[in-house]
Amino acid sequence: MRTAEIMLREYSEMLETALADYLSRLSLPLTDRLKKAMSYSLLSGGKRVRPALLLEFYKLCGGIPEKALPFACAVEMIHTYSLIHDDLPCMDDDIMRRGKPSCHMVFGEDIALLAGDALLTLAFESALSAEGFDPEKIVKAAYILAKAAGMNGMVGGQVIDIETESGSVDLETLQIKHRNKTGALIKACAQIGCILAGASETQTETAASFAAHLGLAFQIVDDILNAEGDSEILGKPTGSDAEKGKTTYVSLLGLEKSRELVGELTGQALELLDKFEGDAGQLRELTVMLQSRQL
Secondary structure, three states: OOOHHHHHHHHHHHHHHHHHHHHHOOOOOOOHHHHHHHHHHHOOOOOOHHHHHHHHHHHHOOOOHHHHHHHHHHHHHHHHHHHHHHHOOOOOOOOEEOOEEOHHHHHOHHHHHHHHHHHHHHHHHHHOOOOOOOHHHHHHHHHHHHHHHOOOOHHHHHHHHHHOOOOOOOHHHHHHHHHHHOHHHHHHHHHHHHHHHOOOHHHHHHHHHHHHHHHHHHHHHHHHHHHHOOHHHHOOOOOHHHHOOOOOHHHHHOHHHHHHHHHHHHHHHHHHHOOOOOOOHHHHHHHHHHHOOOO
């Protein structure tokens, strides 16, 4: 039986091979350290939830997952670039990521910054290299990805995070921040999977709504883990949000109400999956699994 864990493992293995292949093609004199920095962060593991969502929605809507790998790789490249930049001293100033020193701790701030830049641009090289799709689908999917990564998505959410770092914010502002900083890319993955598979507008919108609920729940769990998680399991220090005085769901609502909100969002996400005719079993299991994750 194909469980969510098996699904994630299968997709991770496919992704690792494809990502390593992309990196192996990069070559330019005097840029070896840059390539090593990109590989260090991109191939350092992780849950690979975002590309898995893209590939599974593509499969749910009738596609063969391997065909959508260029877009799945693009998503992971963008996610990794954002982590490299988030860890920089001018941002979150985190020295550990996934149980290893952050990219800038190993390669220096300058190369880490450029590694993130290079991964962002490589992402669109990857996405636009996808073969066997109508050009219109590729352009539409690439547009969704670009918007999710930019000012009206992930970058905009990060700016809100910076602008509100020194003071408390209300729940509405917190949700806007995380629907963009964390949720926009997750939402884009579901949309892209549907678009590439030729799903209807209704199916694509339903997938987007599902991912919006999942993305917000994912962020709240992150806040909970930062407050009470195991740093050895997480691979990075916990308690940093409280030390920095950041407003989180935990600081605003408390642990119990934060857990209740995760449960509500998870339930709403599962209801939306019922609207798909295909086998959404692995997506359902993944949704529940993310609710109780420890890392």
